[in-house]
Amino acid sequence: xxxxxxxxxxxxxxxxMNKRFLLTTILTPLIMxxxxxxxxxLSTSGKENHKIAVIDENGFFKGNLRDAGDIKFExxxxxxxxxxxxxxxxxxxxxxxxxxxNKTTYIIRSKKRIGLMLQSKIEDRINxxxxxxxxQDAGINRxxxxxxxxxxxxxxxxxxxxxxxxVKESSAALSYGIGFGSGMLIYITMFIYGAMVMRxxxxxxxxxxxxxxxxxxxxxxxxxxKIIGIGAVGLTQFFVWILLxxxxxxxxxxxxxxxxxxxxxxxxKTNAQMGPGASMAQASETAQNIYKFQNTMGTANxxxxxxxxxxxxLGGYLFYASLFAAVGSVVNEDPQDAQSLMLPITMPIIxxxxxxxxxxxxxxTSLATWASIIPFSSPMVMMARIAYGVPGTVPxxxxxxSMATLIGSFLLxxxxxxxxxxxxxxxxxxxxxxxxxxxxxxxxx
Amino acid sequence: xxxxxxxxxxxxxxxxxxxxxDISFSIxxxxxxxxxxxxxxxxTTLLRMITGIFYPDSGExxxxxxxxxxxxxxxxxxxxxxxxxxxxxxxxxxxxxxxAQLKGLxxxxxxxxxxxxxxxxxxxxxxxxxxxxxxxxxxQKLQFVTTILHEPKLIILDExxxxxxxxxxxLIKEEIFALAKNGSTVIFSTHRMEQVEEICDHIVLxxxxxxxxDGTVHGIKQQFKxxxxxxxxxxxxxxxxSPAFNVVKVNDQELILQINPGYKSNDILNHFLxxxxxxxxxxxILPSLNEIFISQVEGTHATARAFQKLDN
Numbered sequence: 001x002x003x004x005x006x007x008x009x010x011x012x013x014x015x016x017m018n019k020r021f022l023l024t025t026i027l028t029p030l031i032m033x034x035x036x037x038x039x040x041x042l043s044t045s046g047k048e049n050h051k052i053a054v055i056d057e058n059g060f061f062k063g064n065l066r067d068a069g070d071i072k073f074e075x076x077x078x079x080x081x082x083x084x085x086x087x088x089x090x091x092x093x094x095x096x097x098x099x100x101x102n103k104t105t106y107i108i109r110s111k112k113r114i115g116l117m118l119q120s121k122i123e124d125r126i127n128x129x130x131x132x133x134x135x136q137d138a139g140i141n142r143x144x145x146x147x148x149x150x151x152x153x154x155x156x157x158x159x160x161x162x163x164x165x166x167v168k169e170s171s172a173a174l175s176y177g178i179g180f181g182s183g184m185l186i187y188i189t190m191f192i193y194g195a196m197v198m199r200x201x202x203x204x205x206x207x208x209x210x211x212x213x214x215x216x217x218x219x220x221x222x223x224x225x226k227i228i229g230i231g232a233v234g235l236t237q238f239f240v241w242i243l244l245x246x247x248x249x250x251x252x253x254x255x256x257x258x259x260x261x262x263x264x265x266x267x268x269k270t271n272a273q274m275g276p277g278a279s280m281a282q283a284s285e286t287a288q289n290i291y292k293f294q295n296t297m298g299t300a301n302x303x304x305x306x307x308x309x310x311x312x313x314l315g316g317y318l319f320y321a322s323l324f325a326a327v328g329s330v331v332n333e334d335p336q337d338a339q340s341l342m343l344p345i346t347m348p349i350i351x352x353x354x355x356x357x358x359x360x361x362x363x364x365t366s367l368a369t370w371a372s373i374i375p376f377s378s379p380m381v382m383m384a385r386i387a388y389g390v391p392g393t394v395p396x397x398x399x400x401x402s403m404a405t406l407i408g409s410f411l412l413x414x415x416x417x418x419x420x421x422x423x424x425x426x427x428x429x430x431x432x433x434x435x436x437x438x439x440x441x442x443x444x445x
Numbered sequence: 446x447x448x449x450x451x452x453x454x455x456x457x458x459x460x461x462x463x464x465x466x467d468i469s470f471s472i473x474x475x476x477x478x479x480x481x482x483x484x485x486x487x488x489t490t491l492l493r494m495i496t497g498i499f500y501p502d503s504g505e506x507x508x509x510x511x512x513x514x515x516x517x518x519x520x521x522x523x524x525x526x527x528x529x530x531x532x533x534x535x536x537x538x539x540x541x542x543x544x545a546q547l548k549g550l551x552x553x554x555x556x557x558x559x560x561x562x563x564x565x566x567x568x569x570x571x572x573x574x575x576x577x578x579x580x581x582x583x584x585q586k587l588q589f590v591t592t593i594l595h596e597p598k599l600i601i602l603d604e605x606x607x608x609x610x611x612x613x614x615x616l617i618k619e620e621i622f623a624l625a626k627n628g629s630t631v632i633f634s635t636h637r638m639e640q641v642e643e644i645c646d647h648i649v650l651x652x653x654x655x656x657x658x659d660g661t662v663h664g665i666k667q668q669f670k671x672x673x674x675x676x677x678x679x680x681x682x683x684x685x686x687s688p689a690f691n692v693v694k695v696n697d698q699e700l701i702l703q704i705n706p707g708y709k710s711n712d713i714l715n716h717f718l719x720x721x722x723x724x725x726x727x728x729x730i731l732p733s734l735n736e737i738f739i740s741q742v743e744g745t746h747a748t749a750r751a752f753q754k755l756d757n
Contacts, residue, residue, distance in 0.1 A: 215496045216548050217547050
């Protein structure tokens with residue numbers, strides 16, 4: 001068997017056949033789902049009920065001020081600031097006499113300090129009430145007003161993207177989500193797996209394994225075996241996560257009632273016949289939401305995105321992992337050396353992340369375009385842009401230029417790192433500076 | 446017997462020092478060869494060139510009569526470096542298997558040989574233990590096994606006994622003798638001279654990157670002998686003056702004598718045979734390798750070498 005394969009196998013299996021790997025791989029998405037669900041649960045169930053006494057000297061708000069979920073307005077008599085708590089109210093609003101539409105300050109008093117959300121909610125309600133009154137004063141009767149209010153959400157944007165002769169639906173929100181998500185994932189994995197490579201190399205060096213190994217395999221084989229082996233660990237992790245996601249989606253079907261699913265199927269059928277943008281037939285709101293979700297997810301070019309993601313994950317990983325390996329080979333026993341030597345590698349990764357988070361908002365700026373071609377940042381930034389569509393947002397030439405540069409660059413960094421690694425891995429007890437590393441990298445032979 | 450390894454004018458210069466400066470010697474097949482030298486003499490660099498880890502700046506290495514080809518000849522060499530370690534989290538058996546496969550053995554072949562050696566060195570029960578659970582001596586034993594597992598023609602051991610108790614050191618020593626008997630050549634690098642005297646047939650001493658001694662252990666001792674003899678007599682009070690020798694020292698009944706130029710050991714015996722006392726023993730005093738080593742290396746500032754500038 002080829003030596004590099006044997007090394008890859010060891011590096012891969014020693015990490016995958018490990019309880020910790022299994023735990024982190026399976027637990028990470030579960031924890032993430034748990035955190036999201038937990039946050040959602042907290043935000044819905046953690047609300048406090050407010051029963052607010054309104055003291056209105058104008059007699060204007062009674063009947064106009066509408067309750068808002070957990071906020072109840074009441075207009076009791078004989079309640080003032082001294083006794084509202086004993087009468088069972090949480091807060092009291094004092095509305096002074098006012099004339100016309102001048103801005104007036106209302107006072108809300110309570111035992112507990114009022115949150116920002118609650119305060120603005122109350123403000124909105126009061127403003128709504130005044131607005132209603134003014135509209136009625138202008139001659140719109142109550143019934144008309146109610147019917148206008150009931151259907152206030154008229155506009156819903158649906159964006160269509162022109163691609164040659166065909167027009168297809170696109171979703172900015174989805175593109176943003178995909179772009180940010182995949183960019184973030186590449187960012188995190190680059191750090192995790194890059195550091196893993198570095199630690200592996202440091203282990204071989206500080207435990208004096210390197211010379212034993214190098215008398216059987218070439219340093220370059222050793223380095224590449226480690227980099228590829230750990231890259232394969234990363235891919236395995238992604239693969240497991242993708243399986244888990246599909247598993248969740250498949251499982252979630254069992255929790256949706258049968259008739260809703262049927263309605264969704266019908267919606268799909270009618271829309272397929274009438275083209276995108278057809279109206280929603282009589283279907284329940286859940287069915288419509290599910291259909292909308294499916295429809296939105298369908299607007300993304302998933303094979304392209306997943307393909308590009310794997311390419312940029314591997315390309316970016318190979319680009320940075322060999323640099324991490326070179327740093328690992330130079331470090332001596334002192335882990336603090338690693339910190340300072342790592343900085344020039346981690347800085348571009350962090351910068352790329354910042355550019356990426358701008359690029360998902362505006363994928364066509366010249367900064368985003370250049371950053372998606374330069375190999376230091378291209379894995380993250382290009383993924384942020386690809387989500388907005390190829391060749392609409394990212395022309396083919398940019399994609400090809402970006403990919404070609406990345407391939408060329410990781411070959412270069414691997415080659416240079418290999419030379420640093422070869423010297424560094426057998427060098428003990430000497431603190432090495434950047435100048436010397438540069439000398440190793442660019443020396444002939 | 447033919448030379449398995451031949452070094453011709455090997456040179457390796459670093460930026461700050463001449464690590465190996467024009468060294469040539471050859472090693473016969475089946476011999477146990479000692480490569481000696483103080484710390485920083487260039488031994489490790491020399492060994493790394495022989496194992497293909499470093500390329501020489503100039504000079505030639507011949508293995509088995511052909512120019513050394515690191516890529517293909519690696520299978521013929523087993524190298525146990527001085528700085529040696531193992532993957533701490535790996536199981537012993539897997540570790541041995543991994544290193545054997547890297548040397549080019551098939552899985553089945555490797556398994557067979559690992560089992561053989563583990564049994565021989567009483568390591569069978571270790572298979573599923575992790576390296577981090579081993580004592581230093583135990584991991585040295587494992588290192589030794591992984592070095593010789595693929596039956597290399599040339600075995601290079603750098604300080605092989607460090608960390609071994611006398612019992613295990615003996616065990617390994619016996620194995621080294623057995624391997625040499627079966628035709629393997631062993632290069633043995635150390636600064637423990639008593640081990641060299643006991644084990645090696647042929648030695649080379651390097652210092653400051655240059656070879657300063659080359660020969661058999663016996664030959665070198667002969668070369669450095671000071672023509673001293675010890676003689677034990679029943680009574681030392683007799684006539685001790687003779688033109689043949691000078692008395693260097695008197696210990697109880699033992700005399701240390703230095704022969705004067707132009708005389709032989711027989712002349713000493715002749716002198717004492719003519720006295721009434723009885724000769725109880727008579728021996729030539731040969732210098733120990735340790736003494737030779739120290740006399741050769743002392744005064745060369747070998748230890749300060751690392752900080753010297755190279756003036757070309």
